[in-house]
Amino acid sequence: MNEKKLLLVKTALRLFYSAGVNSVGINEVLKESGVAKKTLYNHFASKEELVMATLQYRDDIFYHWVKSCLDSEMSVKQSVIALFSGLDDWFNDRVTELDEFKGCFFINTAAEFSDPKSAVRAYCLQHKEKLRELIRLKVRVLTLEPAKEMLLVDTICLLKEGAIVSAFVGGDKEAASKCIPTVSTLIDLEC
Numbered sequence: 585m586n587e588k589k590l591l592l593v594k595t596a597l598r599l600f601y602s603a604g605v606n607s608v609g610i611n612e613v614l615k616e617s618g619v620a621k622k623t624l625y626n627h628f629a630s631k632e633e634l635v636m637a638t639l640q641y642r643d644d645i646f647y648h649w650v651k652s653c654l655d656s657e658m659s660v661k662q663s664v665i666a667l668f669s670g671l672d673d674w675f676n677d678r679v680t681e682l683d684e685f686k687g688c689f690f691i692n693t694a695a696e697f698s699d700p701k702s703a704v705r706a707y708c709l710q711h712k713e714k715l716r717e718l719i720r721l722k723v724r725v726l727t728l729e730p731a732k733e734m735l736l737v738d739t740i741c742l743l744k745e746g747a748i749v750s751a752f753v754g755g756d757k758e759a760a761s762k763c764i765p766t767v768s769t770l771i772d773l774e775c
Contacts, residue, residue: 589627589637591617597638601689605635605696605704635693635704642689643711645681650715654722661771663722664740668767671744671760675751687752691745716741726774736774740767 585593595617599608610631614621628634653670657663673679686692694708720737728736743763750759 588619588623592619592624592627592634593637593641595619596634597642597689598683600635600638600693601642601683601686605693610634632704636707639690639693639704639707639711643707643714646689646711647714647718649679649681651718654718660723660726661768664719664767664771665764667719667740667744668747668760668764671747671751672758675747675757675760685751688745688748691748712741712745715744719744723771726771728774732774736770739770743767 592613596608596613599613599616610621610624613634614624624634628637649670650667653667654663657666670679674682675685677684690708690711694705697704699705716737719740720733723736723740724733726733726736743766744760747759747763750756756762
């Protein structure tokens with residue numbers, strides 16, 4: 585990605601994540617980035633294309649961060665605990681690559697696009713499915729029956745998503761750490 589395009593994407597992501605996609609106009613992105621309108625439209629034919637680029641950019645950063653949390657430990661149990669510890673760090677603004685915590689960019693953005701068939705909502709769902717698969721690959725070494733494996737993955741993902749919403753909407757910055765005893769017990773039951 586060239587320098588101007590990356591600047592537009594980073595600026596738009598910061599603004600969209602802070603205020604919401606529908607609250608931020610193209611002119612605000614241009615003003616904040618210092619990029620000319622013609623340059624923006626050379627890279628993005630519409631605001632929706634810019635939104636998609638911000639989703640892709642954030643997806644890459646967030647996916648690699650989650651993967652690094654999961655890969656930081658050898659055992660399944662410790663890997664999942666590391667994920668929730670990482671979420672705790674994110675909620676409490678201790679993860680520099682994710683910026684100040686303002687909820688999940690994908691949940692927030694999907695909520696702004698009411699059409700379930702929109703490309704934006706589809707991308708947000710794809711992001712959540714990628715993370716789910718990452719978690720599934722980590723727990724599959726427990727060699728569970730497929731139904732039990734899916735139940736465990738579903739539960740971990742629901743706890744993760746619930747913690748994110750609780751931290752953002754409810755202001756419970758300890759929501760992720762509160763999930764650790766539950767995920768620990770669930771994994772112990774499956775081992």
